Amino acid sequence: MKTFDPAFFKNDNFVLLKKEYGDFAERINKETIHICYNVNNAFIPVMGASLVSVIENNKDMNIMFHIFTDGYSEENEQYIKEVAERFHCVCNLYKLNMKPFQGYHIKVERFSRITYARTVMAKLLHGTAKRFIYIDADAMCIASLKELWNMDLKGHIIAVTPDHPNSNKYRAEYLKLKSGKYFNDGIMLVDVDAWEKYNITPKCFAYQDEPRKRFLGQDQDIMNLVFDGDVYFLPHQYNITAGGDDYDTTQGVFIHWTGRRKPWKFVLTEFDHQWRIYNEISPWPTLTNVYPIKKPQNYHDFKEWGKYKKSKGDIPGYIWGYFWYVILKIAAKLHL
Numbered sequence: 001m002k003t004f005d006p007a008f009f010k011n012d013n014f015v016l017l018k019k020e021y022g023d024f025a026e027r028i029n030k031e032t033i034h035i036c037y038n039v040n041n042a043f044i045p046v047m048g049a050s051l052v053s054v055i056e057n058n059k060d061m062n063i064m065f066h067i068f069t070d071g072y073s074e075e076n077e078q079y080i081k082e083v084a085e086r087f088h089c090v091c092n093l094y095k096l097n098m099k100p101f102q103g104y105h106i107k108v109e110r111f112s113r114i115t116y117a118r119t120v121m122a123k124l125l126h127g128t129a130k131r132f133i134y135i136d137a138d139a140m141c142i143a144s145l146k147e148l149w150n151m152d153l154k155g156h157i158i159a160v161t162p163d164h165p166n167s168n169k170y171r172a173e174y175l176k177l178k179s180g181k182y183f184n185d186g187i188m189l190v191d192v193d194a195w196e197k198y199n200i201t202p203k204c205f206a207y208q209d210e211p212r213k214r215f216l217g218q219d220q221d222i223m224n225l226v227f228d229g230d231v232y233f234l235p236h237q238y239n240i241t242a243g244g245d246d247y248d249t250t251q252g253v254f255i256h257w258t259g260r261r262k263p264w265k266f267v268l269t270e271f272d273h274q275w276r277i278y279n280e281i282s283p284w285p286t287l288t289n290v291y292p293i294k295k296p297q298n299y300h301d302f303k304e305w306g307k308y309k310k311s312k313g314d315i316p317g318y319i320w321g322y323f324w325y326v327i328l329k330i331a332a333k334l335h336l
Contacts, residue, residue: 001206002103009201011124017095019077022084024062032062033149034125034132038117039069044076046264047137048083048282049275054141055087056278061146063089066125066132068117070098079283086283094124103208107218115219118185119204122195129192136186139239139256140263140275148189148238148253156232157198159189161239164258171224174216179229185220186256187239189232200226244271261304266292268308292324296336299328 007013024032035054039047047067055063067080077093084091100120101113118134125132133145153159160183162168171182195201203226215221243257255271257263263275267290280286292301306321330336 002208004202004205008100009123009205013100014096014120014124015094016097019093020090021081021093022088022090024088024090030060030062031146031149032064033058033145034064034066034129036066036118036121036125036132036134037068037137038114038121039067039137040112040114041069041072041076043137044069044072044080045284046262048079048284049264049278050135050137050140051083051091052087052278052282053275054135054145055083055089056281057141057143058145060144061149064129065089065091066094066121066129067091068094068096068114068121068124070096070112070114082283100205103205104222105210105212105215105218107212107215111218116204116222118188118219119222120201122190122192123201126192126196131189131191134185134188134190135254136256138258138262139186139254140271140278141254142271142274143253145253148234151189151232153189153191153194153232156230157191157194157200158227159232159234160185161187161234161236164241171216171221175221175225177224177228181229181233182224183220183227183231183233184239184241184256184258185223186241186258187234187254189234244269259304260300261308265298265301266290266305268305294324294328296328296332299325299332302328 037047051065072093072095080091080093083089096117098113101116104113104116106113121134133148151159163171163182163184168182172180204222207222207225237252239254239256240252241256241258243259243261243263244252244255261268263272264279264287267273267276276287292298292305302321302325306318306325309317309321
């Protein structure tokens with residue numbers, strides 16, 4: 001296990017630049033909640049819809065966003081500033097020094113090390129917030145966060161939901177978790193003071209330079225190894241995965257697109273449609289495509305389309321999706 005000098009964990013070793021936009025001028029007497037994201041520049045427009053979903057469902061609260069990035073364009077910065085000004089919230093934008101994260105493994109090449117920012121967020125916010133809600137950028141809020149925000153953690157440091165039953169046992173066994181319990185860290189309620197008291201950030205960083213084959217995922221595996229089931233487990237409604245495919249009520253709090261199907265690629269469900277509404281409200285360019293785009297690199301999208309249509313008994317839709325899946329996959333393999 002890797003060790004570090006205590007000076008390594010000073011805030012100025014992680015934060016290169018911080019900018020703050022907005023205020024609570026028109027909402028001064030409301031309760032303030034702290035919301036965190038970690039994104040690279042390409043994913044900021046996706047996060048934009050998530051920001052708006054939080055704002056639209058929590059108008060009775062002041063919202064302070066903390067957005068941790070490895071860099072951002074001037075255009076995305078201006079859109080974030082517009083969110084703060086238009087919706088009377090506060091957006092703190094942090095540009096992180098990524099050198100301290102280089103020892104963390106990358107399991108899937110298309111992923112970014114900025115995901116590991118969630119291993120240091122609480123340390124960076126110590127003294128600023130007592131707790132925060134972390135939200136993956138591909139998750140959408142559909143209800144009030146007041147109950148979650150005020151939840152009693154029963155002495156635990158974080159509150160999370162169990163991973164999907166289909167993968168929970170396998171992942172726990174792969175990581176050799178003594179508890180046998182594996183959680184999804186895409187939605188978290190974090191007690192900042194407790195995180196700092198029990199040195200969770202150094203415990204996470206101790207897993208740097210470990211062989212990549214030891215892990216199935218990235219930051220989520222690290223968090224599970226550190227906590228090994230010693231977390232407060234939330235009901236499923238707080239992190240409804242797979243874009244809500246198997247969820248047919250309106251009692252949820254977060255819809256989380258954990259699979260390949262994403263609402264910014266094409267629209268299949270009412271939740272996909274709702275995400276598009278939040279995208280339209282946001283300052284970022286509004287998406288108008290409803291069907292998957294017919295490019296070779298998008299062949300997986302048509303497979304997801306076909307699977308969903310088949311599950312709903314739409315056989316023509318299933319055939320259409322798999323027809324284009326096969327055609328585009330062949331084109332992709334032949335580099336056409």
